[in-house]
Amino acid sequence: MKTALRFHIRKQIILWSCIVALVYSAIASTIYLWGIDDSTEYYMLKEAKRESLKIAAGGYVANNSATDFSAYYLGYSSLPSIIQDEFPEAILVPNQSTFYENNQVSIYVLPYRINLSTTSSTVLYVVHRYDKYDDDLQPGMPLPELLIMLIMGTLLVAYIASSLLVSSITKPLFSLLDWARSLESEDPTKIQQADANTLRFSEFSDISEQLYLSIQQVMETAEREKQFLNATSHEIRTPLSVIFAALDILDRKDIPDAIQPKLMKIRRSSTKIQNLTESLLWLWRDENLPLDLSSQRLHTTVQDIISDSRLIYPNSNTEIHCDLDASLQIIENQPLLEVAIGNLIRNAIAYSPNGIIHITGNTQNFSIKNNYTDASRDSGFNIGLYIVKSIANKQQWGFSTCCDNNTFTARISWTNDAQGV
Template sequence: MVEGLRLSLRKFVMLTLLAVGSVIIVLFSIQSADSFLDGMDGMLRTSMMQAAKRVQVTPGKPTKILEYHIAATYEDVPEVIKESFPQAFITPRALMKKIYKPNIFERPLSASFLVMVPQPNGQKVYVSQRFTAPPIETEKRFRINHQMHSILVGVAALVAFSIALLLLLRSVSRPVESLQAWAASLDESHLDKPIPDFRYTELNALATIIHSSLQRVKQTVEREREFVNHASHELRTPIAVVRSSIELLYRVVDVENSKGRNAVSRIDSAAKTMADLTETLLWLGRENGNELAISEVDVATLVKTLVDDLMYLLQGKSVSVTLNLDHCVKAMPATAAQIVIGNVIRNAFQHTYQGKVVISLTEDTLIVSNFEDNPASSSYLSPKGAEMGEGFGIGLKLIDKLTQKLNWGYHPEHSKQGYTVVLAMHAVNQLPK
């Protein structure tokens, strides 16, 4: 259907059936009128032919029986009949008729009929008849002709069909609307209640399918929620053990053993990344974001701290870091801000191998840009990766979900020289659920 002209199912069915019913009623009304007139003409033609066979007439001596005028020649036919039917157009045994009326809604003022009947002896007999409307009565009575009668019957049939159609659609649409309202109101608190009866077997089956699907979704959500609740405690413990063991290894490993210390350093870096990523995933998986406390956060100081903590990601790389930070203090969840800003900076550090990273803070907008000296050598700057928004790796997808949960503006921009993330941080009174 054309865009902008979409109809509801109820209106579509009603209009379609009304159109089909109207066409059928009109066609049957026309057929009824034609059949009635054809029957009348057939009866009149038969009567006129019977009169021609039973009455003997001679030229110049026409006769009249009942309302029929019978003549042996065309010249003996009444002048008014000859004016209506010229001799050249008369067909043997065919009923010739001419009816005069001002319009189809009024009774005819006059009607002329003629049948030419050939006889076995070769003689032609002309039987004619003419009707005229009766004189106008003093008190005019309302009369309905056959055409008007057919129209009124058709309109009455259409009205009756429309009423029956409306009652039928009402009987069907009400359970459908009830099913729609019930499905829209379903939530965790209503899933344990019994399914209402929607009268029809198909609607009850559809309601059962919807209810079963939502129950499976609820069970899946509950399992994920339990996993997050358990993982929030269980994952921190092994990470803390790894970090403690790394600190011990730093003391045990010989300072001169550069390979050993490099290996421990890589383990330490991986453990820090795993700890930050775990905190991000656990917080993102919590159902209520307002579990995080809101406080006044010095964003500039937070950015400096995160840059210092993440400098290990630039070890062994020819990358410079430039900070342009204005003073900015906002009311926000400190943990959430640390997670988001930390992920943005971490991704910039991780995916810059030779070049510079520029971090700017103006009012409540943080801009993190990385520029590669040789962009063509970096696979993450390929057009495909840029179109998919993967310039900073999988962390961008996490940042996107986190900023949506915090209601922050997040705009990654790709260029030939590098990748830029614009983060609009808004002060909040409480986090959205």
């Protein structure tokens, strides 16, 4: 299921805001801890220098209590055992603080070398003990809570910003959508260009303008095709009328029996052209005019089409099996029925020159199946099937095709208007 644009924009803004907030929180927390370490070491060095001067002058340590915040010890052996356990002498580097944290207590130890004389020296250990419980009692907000507030504030700002952004984008987008829906109007003259003021953004205006120009081009092309079909129909009907008139005159004459089959072929071919012309004109009309329906013998129609197709493909060795009841009749428009079935049969013969064709049908559907070679498949089942599909769509017939194991199957299902009699 596709996501709406407004939800996508809001989700992306909130997602990236969360990522930025988390990254910023991690950076702030890291810098904060670095600052604590550096500032602690700085003040421990200052204390070490101050106490070293006192020791050099008086030879004593001002405070050696391990429970106070700051404590000073001369020599490693004077350190409390708990500190010696956590800070082996080998890991302590002069003038650099070393950190240890246990539960709520953090301990910093900084060794500082003192030269008592030109021949002797000792090490002063500055110890800072920091209890986080005491920090909780201090006024102000702890760092974790501050970071949580930062993230929540960022999310709130992101939600408000995304809502405003979505509203500013989707409102003109919905205007564009409403205009696009108005293009479905049945009357092409009612189609108007979108109002640029309601679209707000130049990109949306460009889209609407391009759509409008494309529709105008399509309408002009459709109108030219319509005029062409009307002109073609007129030009085809004129010679057909002459042919039918000539055939009617010949029917009144005493024509030899040997000529009669040829005249019959001429009449059937002319009728086929007339049916095809009427079908194409009907397909490309905008309005869906009612058709003349009559009872059609499906078996007779198929046999006539097969006979005509044999003349078109005289070198074809196609074997045709027609499994249709001779008494089967359906109520349909004759030109459309002959054009649809004729295209299916001629396609099958054309693309199965040495194959087998199976034709079946009843009051509900008509089916034709034929095998084909890879070479004939490359030629396609193009215009003929396109015409059949167009007729089926406009007549609301069911039409389907299937290719399986070099076998092509086409099937037409009649609607309720095509009931058997």
